[in-house]
Amino acid sequence: MPFLLALDAGGTSTRATLVDRTGNCVSYARAGSGNPISSGTEYASAQLVLAAEAAVKSAGVAPSHIDSVLMAMAGMSVNASTDWISQPMKKRGFTGAIRLESDLLATFFSGTWEPEGYGVVAGTGSAGIRVRRGEVERSADGLGWLLGDVGSGFWIGHRVARAVMATLDGRAGPTGLTALLLEELGIPATGQRIVHGRLESLRLATDALYRLRPIELSRFAPLAFAVADDATAGSILADAAEALAGLFQAIASPNVTGPLVLGGSILAQEGVVAQSLSAAAAASGLVTTTHQVPDGMVGAIVLSLRSAGVEVGADVFQRIVATLAGLR
């Protein structure tokens, strides 16, 4: 029986699953970042090959017996060039066809087999898609930390950092975020000293934060969830929820009714952000059910089966979910 290989390449890790044509997952493996945009094509292709080899090896299948490989990753579509990855894969014996797909579409199909609906992801960045006839009909945001990514981890973490700076600078009242951020940055209590008319902790925090790449400010997003009752944190999270509701409005269409699939670390957190987004989506009358998914692995498998001509309905989808859960 021929096997298909599906990969879900994220900015932190890459997942690979070997599946048969009935949706039965037979092996699963992981490697590092397979995102060629954030990690470079050389590193990303090495990680993709690593994950692919580990998956076939643990199933005792030869790479040359894999008919087709589907890779879901950020910024990709079936129109994207596969040159950078097909050569390294061929060298390791993967002679089957390679197809790239949108990570957003893979996230959507990780929550549903239905061909129409909506997907919203808020992790380090954020983006939304409307899916129709199994394809992306409309996408919104995903414009990066400087110009968009509303309600994302960077968006929230950046506001956390700015709010604490405003407090230490005397431009805003106290917030519970201050102690959390200073602790996270390893700034000691002696930062309470006044040097040249300013709090020493303000100077130390400014220096520490500018040493990070801007996108790394996303690591402070969890602080807002940790003190969500705090007025400043609560207002940041309420703004994020409103921004993500606006993102949903941008992809919503009266012609598409179906499930809403939520992905990414921000929407995985309990609380106001995921709740408000789900409520706004439900109020639109366009959303039948809401599903939260940890990544795009199930959806990459769905897309892999469909591109091989297998029809994926409720039964096959359930088999993928159940057998994959047994492997990881």
Next chain:
Amino acid sequence: MPFLLALDAGGTSTRATLVDRTGNCVSYARAGSGNPISSGTEYASAQLVLAAEAAVKSAGVAPSHIDSVLMAMAGMSVNASTDWISQPMKKRGFTGAIRLESDLLATFFSGTWEPEGYGVVAGTGSAGIRVRRGEVERSADGLGWLLGDVGSGFWIGHRVARAVMATLDGRAGPTGLTALLLEELGIPATGQRIVHGRLESLRLATDALYRLRPIELSRFAPLAFAVADDATAGSILADAAEALAGLFQAIASPNVTGPLVLGGSILAQEGVVAQSLSAAAAASGLVTTTHQVPDGMVGAIVLSLRSAGVEVGADVFQRIVATLAGLR
């Protein structure tokens, strides 16, 4: 009669004035950026030397006859090290003592000779100071584009860019800023085409904006002033005004009553930002008069005279302003 040399080093240009001990300005010259933080010490010191040499040369004075040189620049105080600039200056014959001072203090003393009051600057960045007994007693913001600089050119220009991206992305209604920004970026009308479910102009604008250094987004701040009646632009400017009023609150103290000096390109623009800030300051009861200044040149001269033991009151101040105006 011995001369003093005062320099006002900005991020765009450096100004130098030769002045006698009565406040009579005898020559004036300009060079490129003399800010060692934004331009590097090598470039900045070369421009400072260039401006200094041009000023003494046009007055026919030998560099060795200058007793003392005062340089006002961002991030500096009298405690800052002068090593990076004193060697290049000595090599060109400037053997007098070199003293560095805060550009914010120089901006303040460009509007008044009085020893107490408030200074607020909003150019590419923003910051405020409270001045007491001729020195900075308290400063606020100046924390840079990522963490602070509320109401600054970057702050406004960044919001202009994000607002237009939200409109092109379907997350916000139309704004008069869109046409202005696309024109500024040279994006043609064919950008109205839909490619892969998105406006072509959105992709072109995103690519163009990420090619800039983040701080360069400040160049879009004037677009908000150009269509201040537009709801989106008006709300950006109102937020900037509110943020700068908050900056004033942070430096305000019941112990200091005096003039408010406004500097920087944003506060030089007619309209809601400078007006609201002046109104908030006047309402505090701590501000006697408000002055707008184009740069810190007059103040650098005031600081230079004072550090040489000259008392600068209303008469000397007026002589500086009048004779400098005749030179530039």
